[in-house]
Amino acid sequence: xxxxxxxxxxxxxxxxxxxxxxxxxxxxxxxxxxxxxxxxxxxxxxxxxxxxxxxxxxxxxxxxxxxxxxxxxxxxxxxxxxxxxxxxxxxxxxxxxxxxxxxxxxxxxxxxxxxxxxxxxxxxxxxxxxxxxxxxxxxxxxxxxxxxxxxxxxxxxxxxxxxxxxxxxxxxxxxxxxxxxxxxxxxxxxxxxxxxxxxxxxxxxxxxxxxxxxxxxxxxxxxxxxxxxxxxxxxxxxxxxxxxxxxxxxxxxxxxxxxxxxxxxxxxxxxxxxxxxxxxxxxxxxxxxxxxxxxxxxxxxxxx
Amino acid sequence: xxxxxxxxxxxxxxxxxxxxxxxxxxxxxxxxxxxxxxxxxxxxxxxxxxxxxxxxxxxxxxxxxxxxxxxxxxxxxxxxxxxxxxxxxxxxxxxxxxxxxxxxxxxxxxxxxxxxxxxxxxxxxxxxxxxxxxxxxxxxxxxxxxxxxxxxxxxxxxxxxxxxxxxxxxxxxxxxxxxxxxxxxxxxxxxxxxxxxxxxxxxxxxxxxxxxxxxxxxxxxxxxxxxxxxxxxxxxxx
Numbered sequence: 001x002x003x004x005x006x007x008x009x010x011x012x013x014x015x016x017x018x019x020x021x022x023x024x025x026x027x028x029x030x031x032x033x034x035x036x037x038x039x040x041x042x043x044x045x046x047x048x049x050x051x052x053x054x055x056x057x058x059x060x061x062x063x064x065x066x067x068x069x070x071x072x073x074x075x076x077x078x079x080x081x082x083x084x085x086x087x088x089x090x091x092x093x094x095x096x097x098x099x100x101x102x103x104x105x106x107x108x109x110x111x112x113x114x115x116x117x118x119x120x121x122x123x124x125x126x127x128x129x130x131x132x133x134x135x136x137x138x139x140x141x142x143x144x145x146x147x148x149x150x151x152x153x154x155x156x157x158x159x160x161x162x163x164x165x166x167x168x169x170x171x172x173x174x175x176x177x178x179x180x181x182x183x184x185x186x187x188x189x190x191x192x193x194x195x196x197x198x199x200x201x202x203x204x205x206x207x208x209x210x211x212x213x214x215x216x217x218x219x220x221x222x223x224x225x226x227x228x229x230x231x232x233x234x235x236x237x238x239x240x241x242x243x244x245x246x247x248x249x250x251x252x253x254x255x256x257x258x259x260x261x262x263x264x265x266x267x268x269x270x271x272x273x274x275x276x277x278x279x280x281x282x283x284x285x286x287x288x289x290x291x292x293x294x295x296x297x298x299x300x301x302x303x304x
Numbered sequence: 305x306x307x308x309x310x311x312x313x314x315x316x317x318x319x320x321x322x323x324x325x326x327x328x329x330x331x332x333x334x335x336x337x338x339x340x341x342x343x344x345x346x347x348x349x350x351x352x353x354x355x356x357x358x359x360x361x362x363x364x365x366x367x368x369x370x371x372x373x374x375x376x377x378x379x380x381x382x383x384x385x386x387x388x389x390x391x392x393x394x395x396x397x398x399x400x401x402x403x404x405x406x407x408x409x410x411x412x413x414x415x416x417x418x419x420x421x422x423x424x425x426x427x428x429x430x431x432x433x434x435x436x437x438x439x440x441x442x443x444x445x446x447x448x449x450x451x452x453x454x455x456x457x458x459x460x461x462x463x464x465x466x467x468x469x470x471x472x473x474x475x476x477x478x479x480x481x482x483x484x485x486x487x488x489x490x491x492x493x494x495x496x497x498x499x500x501x502x503x504x505x506x507x508x509x510x511x512x513x514x515x516x517x518x519x520x521x522x523x524x525x526x527x528x529x530x531x532x533x534x535x536x537x538x539x540x541x542x
Contacts (some may be wrong), residue, residue, distance in 0.1 A: 186504020
């Protein structure tokens with residue numbers, strides 16, 4: 001036998017590998033807290049005359065209570081307690097650049113338009129990082145340094161908030177290590193603890209980081225949860241609505257001739273370098289987050 | 305320029321560079337250290353303390369808060385100026401730990417307490433006492449080789465040098481009370497009598513925590529098994 005046509009000898013008309021024509025995503029934590037109802041959205045600062053927004057708080061609707069007054073006595077003024085929290089927005093951005101040749105020969109859909117639409121996800125994850133970075137800004141804490149998180153730590157955080165009369169609508173944002181330790185601890189529980197694991201419908205409604213509900217508290221997982229105690233621990237937290245405030249701004253620039261795409265509050269601009277045959281894609285998002293009322297949150301500092 | 309995932313470092317301990325809070329960061333063809341972590345300033349709230357296991361036994365040390373210093377986070381302005389953050393915190397009783405307070409106490413002998421580790425997805429800022437290790441191409445963060453000993457020594461020095469006020473004895477009492485409550489709950493958990501069970505492990509942890517706090521408070525550790533919850537509470541209330 002001779003002159004068989006083998007693949008190994010067909011170098012002139014085969015490729016070492018062909019391309020799967022769908023973009024595959026690299027593994028990353030894409031669980032976002034964007035627009036979660038537990039976070040208080042203070043508003044859109046476009047055309048507000050300031051990059052900061054102040055949220056006043058008043059001691060009304062039962063903060064002070066009435067006092068007994070004798071029939072023949074006059075009552076006196078009760079001081080109105082007030083406070084405020086401020087959120088300052090700032091620019092968050094990402095830039096990529098692609099040559100025309102790379103666009104022309106690309107067969108998987110990776111081009112400046114795809115890079116632009118990807119910037120929504122990049123803005124979401126930046127926002128989530130900004131929120132998780134606030135965990136250390138609260139003064140209350142539970143957990144034991146160097147000891148795995150347990151159901152008791154979770155309960156301690158809840159009790160800490162109970163003691164401050166914090167309302168029941170709470171969420172906990174924990175590092176996956178803490179989630180794993182918590183689940184391990186839950187395995188040994190034989191009492192009436194109610195852990196409701198996330199179903200596909202719940203994840204669809206609440207986002208990919210949603211893990212389930214324990215003792216009425218929504219649990220979210222994020223790799224962005226910071227370290228504590230020289231990286232010995234992780235710094236998760238449990239909080240109620242009012243502990244985290246945020247604001248952003250839409251970008252009505254109205255600049256003639258500007259090549260741009262808008263994804264809600266995220267504006268993506270395209271910049272051409274004709275001489276270099278390059279297209280620059282720049283995404284901008286103006287957002288700010290800040291801690292609100294300190295006693296409405298509790299850090300959960302446990303082994304990393 | 306795209307980054308080729310097949311050409312990354314696979315092992316070793318990475319050296320963090322000293323960074324002054326307020327400088328910009330860069331990216332490049334670097335190991336994957338995971339998500340970036342922002343620059344920070346340490347603050348301390350007078351109520352925030354934790355029980356540390358030290359060579360001399362249990363010790364109550366300040367639990368510091370690494371507050372992020374990046375535009376848009378926690379009142380840091382658009383230029384990265386942390387004045388708004390510092391003003392907000394200090395007006396509410398928090399103490400700013402100056403970066404210079406770490407000079408002479410860091411394991412690498414470099415000034416400041418923030419170290420920048422350049423990763424592919426951005427810069428990971430960690431305390432000077434933490435390290436980044438690459439094991440089989442995966443990054444992990446941990447205290448330096450001597451464990452948290454150096455970090456604990458620095459925390460101790462913050463009190464000794466008057467940067468942080470000593471812990472109010474009332475805080476120790478409150479923590480002890482909370483620990484005894486937890487011990488009471490742990491003692492009532494089903495299956496606690498079964499050796500090796502999760503309930504028994506949690507009980508042992510709770511007992512150790514109470515013993516540590518009793519040692520810190522200058523009390524004799526309880527020699528016997530914990531009392532039921534109500535009795536434990538009564539004992540705590542004096």
